[in-house]
Amino acid sequence: MSTVISTSTIDLQLLRSVQQLGTQIGHTPLHRITRLFNKPGVTVYAKKEWKQLSGSVKARAGYAIFKAAIENGSLTKQKALLDATSGNTGIAYATIGARLGVPVTLCLPENASPERKEILRSLDAEIIYTSRFEGTDGAQQVARALAMEQPEAYYYADQYRNDNNWKAHYHSTALEIFEALPGITHFVAGLGTSGTFTGTGRRLKELNPAIRLTSLQPDNPLHGLEGWKHMETAIVPTIYDSTLADDNLEVGTEEAWEMIKAAYHYEQLLLSPSAAANLVGALQVAEKLDHGVVVTILPDNADKYKDIIKKLL
Ligand SMILES: Cc1ncc(COP(=O)(O)O)c(C=O)c1O
Known part of the structure; x- marks a missing residue:
């Protein structure tokens, strides 16, 4: 089909x-x-x-994911891009989102480094802290549940499954x-x-x-x-x-x-x-x-x- x-x-x-x-x-x-x-x-x-842009390799995947979602209409300024990340992908999404005026919501393990949290906050990303004991695996579960609960509010980027990443x-x-x-x-x-x-x-x-x-x-x-x-x-x-x-x-x-x-x-x-x-x-x-x-x-x-x-x- x-x-x-x-x-x-x-x-x-x-x-x-x-x-x-x-x-x-x-x-x-x-x-x-x-x-x-x-x-x-x-x-x-x-x-x-x-x-x-954004100071890491993850600019490439973050950008490709954003671009494909905008091109196929799944992401507009009325939705937030949502994903789980411990660092660089989040910084890439937040940098690109800030440039484009698209909101970004990130599920981040609470033990992420203070520098990381500070950078993300300065880029206006909304941060949802997840269990320090479950790392990025736990953050993925929280992001997936949120996307399923509110599909109209979020575009779930899911970098671990998204082919635009590789x-x-x-x-x-x-x-x-x-x-x-x-x-x-x-x-x-x-x-x-x-x-x-x-x-x-x-x-x-x-x-x-x-x-x-x-x-x-x-x-x-x-x-x-x-x-x-x-x-x-x-x-x-x-x-x-x-x-x-x-x-x-x-x-x-x-x-x-x-x-x-x-x-x-x-x-x-x-x-x-x-x-x-x-x-x-x-x-x-x-x-x-x-x-x-x-x-x-x-x-x-x-x-x-x-x-x-x-x-x-
Ligand atoms: C510092 C750093 N090194 C390596 C990697 C691994 O790259 P990939 O996710 O493309 O396997 C990442 C991914 O976030 C990263 O942030």
């Missing part, structure tokens, strides 16, 4: 505004690692995803990487909703089936790698494709913290825990190679993590 979209529900001015915002999403620079890793024949690059990376991140580095041999990235890994990896494999994909996960459920999921013990995102990765590696929180210090010292990169963990994984892959071009993602920098800045400076 085909879906008929009624143009009467689409706000054309809103549609134009969201399309214009697209110039501020993506097109992030690559950093070549030269001092932390130096081996003839093997190069490692990391994509600095904080260099875009498609954002399929249509942007992967192409940017392949255009800049057509000789890429390995792609390495951690899993949260899995949108970054799934979308980028799927497209890179289509462009060159020889490219090897390594997914990364925390080494235990009680980790400190904000944004990552321990798939074995978490609610597995519907968009996650466990057959895509050629290899899977685990990264410990301690290793990531060591990498935060090393990346600052040797590369002048001020990284978040998950960005440092991606670099740990990328260097492990690179060390085993004689020839290759390894690419990873740096989802955000340390701006929102005051603890890191205090320890480093």
